[in-house]
Amino acid sequence: MKPRWYFFAWFAVVAAVHLLVEGWTDTTAIGLPVGFAATLALVFVRRLPWWVTGEERPSRRVRLRRRSRVRWRLAARTAAVWTAAALAVGAEAAAIVFDGGWLPLLVPVPGLLVVLGLAGWRSELAEIAQCLNGRWTEVAAAAFDVRPGEPVDGWAVLPGAHRIKFHLAAAPADVAAELAGRRRMWLAGWPSEHLVIGLPDGDGYAVGELGVHRRDRKNTVPAGRAAR
Structure with missing residues (x-):
């Protein structure tokens, strides 16, 4: 998180206006240090409620x-x-x-x-x-040799214990990190006709191809689409 430097500007403006209007008083002697301490917290403390900082989540x-x-x-x-x-x-x-x-x-x-x-x-x-725009579903997934921006083939377990094979023509960096590190992926709007993969808090997404793993049929995966 970057420091919220703009709170120093707000503090300077409020302090200057108070000194011009009220001058140096006992209230000023107490209020300025307290206000400066609060400003330091607003600038440097990472996790503060959004309603305190006024920032969007x-x-x-x-x-x-x-x-x-x-x-x-x-x-x-x-x-x-x-x-x-x-x-x-x-x-x-x-x-x-x-x-x-x-x-x-x-x-x-x-x-x-x-x-x-x-x-x-x-x-x-x-x-x-x-x-x-729909809900996100977390599923267990695994793939070998996952690299950002490169094709990925792997396995995932959909809700209902359905094991599927998926293919991504190019995995966004956050999706690749989830697959390689946490062995999971997030499906957007599942169930749906498309396999839309991303992160709820991520900025990108990918559209993949999948095939249902069945004992009596050969599992085939069509060529995937490029990551968006």
Whole structure:
């Protein structure tokens, strides 16, 4: 934690105003040392209630930072969908006005495919954002040779004692530390269609792939997605 230096500025301002208005009094002689001691505590003591320092809780800050970032990416994908739809409609209108014939019947096909593809692209991020806004589930997990930013393959035990094999194309640093040090990982919004992994108080996340471990079937894991 960095010292909260700004409390020294507040103390200096309050002390200066008091001395200008009241001058040096017996109250000042007692109040200034007490106030300075309290200021030292506010500056250097690490764990103080948020309602004392006026700061947001660190976990809330990182969650808000991650949620803003995801919201902007979702807004960008939404804009791409609507832009593609508008261009498709404009191309169809132009084909009707300037050409006629078969062209107006052919133009909507590629436009519709592009819009549907972008809509699916947006929907995937929307589901991930919903997971990140949901509850977090801690599960036991293990992996060998875990390195930040590199692919990870390992095993985890989901709620209900379901053992699964998971794959991350690239593990964020905090996720890698949890796997290597504490042999656990945190699932966002579980159960969900996506395997969204991160930390409740972390700033990043990763979307992995999983396969259910069954005795009568071979466990296969598709290629994973890159960490966000």
